Amino acid sequence: MQVSMISKALSLLSLIGQANQPLTFSELVTQSDLSKSTVHRILGILMDEEMVQCHSRMKCYLLGQRAFDILRQAYGGYDLQSLAVDGMMQLQKDTGHNTSIAVIDGDFAVVLRAFDANKSFGGxxxxxxxxxxxxxxxxxxxxxxMPPPLFEAKFGNYEFLRRTPQTLTTLDGFRNDLAGVRRRGYATCNREEYEYVFGIAAPIFNFVGEVIAAVNLWNTVDETDMSGLEEHAAKLTTVTQEISRLIGGGAVLRGSW
Structure with a gap:
């Protein structure tokens, strides 16, 4: 079956967008497995539509202004809460625990929307x-x-107030805990916020790999323990990964720090 011109154009556009460094015409031909004439014709169309631009001095090709405009418009138009509702409701139903979605505001995590479990003390x-x-x-x-420089700037003078005997109260302790978050893919709260609450949370990433929100799963000591919550970690991360996918997002691996 002959591949359509649209499919070829999308393939070439993806190749340009995913490249670690700008590609020359010859490199595009080699990596796309398309003929020189086809690549030349498609590049002409994509440049006319401002989806691709040519750097004349370097003689290479990059995404154009219109491609970035589409990304910004799509991302800016999404209602994150609406996209998260179905997954959060299903998570609450499947686990029987409370769920919420939160964003960062200064030195605080702020709940945007929440769904209480049937057995919840409310409030x-x-x-x-x-x-x-x-x-x-x-x-x-x-x-x-967070990128390490941004993290250090934010938490260098942060006040680690103690809420419970389990609360992390030093920057080094906090760093070590966050290393576990990156390793596991989700965060834990083992009675650090309130003596009677266990929680786990996973991040939602935007299209440039930044964390823009987190979905939280939690309950009280009467209803669960830490290991009981972590049994549902895969369900939680499946929900956050799907929300990230819907907004074109994905994690950026930053290594250990």
């Missing part, structure tokens, strides 16, 4: 709730993937 999981970043699972998930 805690309300929208608008603000908790310090270092005491809650959502806060840890929100900051664990």
């Amino acid at each position: 805690y999981n309300r929208p608008g709730l603000r908790e310090p970043l270092h005491v809650c699972a959502a806060g840890k998930a929100l900051v664990a993937h």
Whole structure:
């Protein structure tokens, strides 16, 4: 079956967008397995539409202004809460635990939307709730993937107030905990926020690999323990990965720090 011109154009556009460094015409021909005439014709169309630009001095090709405009418009138009609702409701139903979605605001994780479990004492999981970043699972998930310079600037003078005997109160202890977040793919709160609450949270990434929100799964000591919550970690990360996918997002691996 002959591959359509649209498919060839999308393939070439993806090749340009995914390249670690700008590609020359010859490199595009080699890596695309398309003929020189086909690559030349497609590049002409993509440049006319401003989806691709040619750097005349370097003689290489990059994504054009219109491609970036489409990304920005799509990302800016998404209602994150609406995209997260189905996954959060299903997560609450499948696990029987409370769920919420939070974003970062200064030194706090702020709940945007929440769904309480059937067995819940109520009040805690309300929208608008603000908790310090270092005491809650959502806060840890929100900051664990920060670039190191940004993390150091934010937490160099941060006050690690003690909420419970389990609260992390030093920068080194916080760093070590966040290394576990990056390794596992989710954060934990082992009675660090309140003595009677366990929680886990996983990040949502945008299209440039930044964490823009976190989904939290939690309950009280009467209903679960840490290991019981972590049994649902795969369900939680499946939800956050799907939300990330819907907004064109994906994690950027930053290594250990």
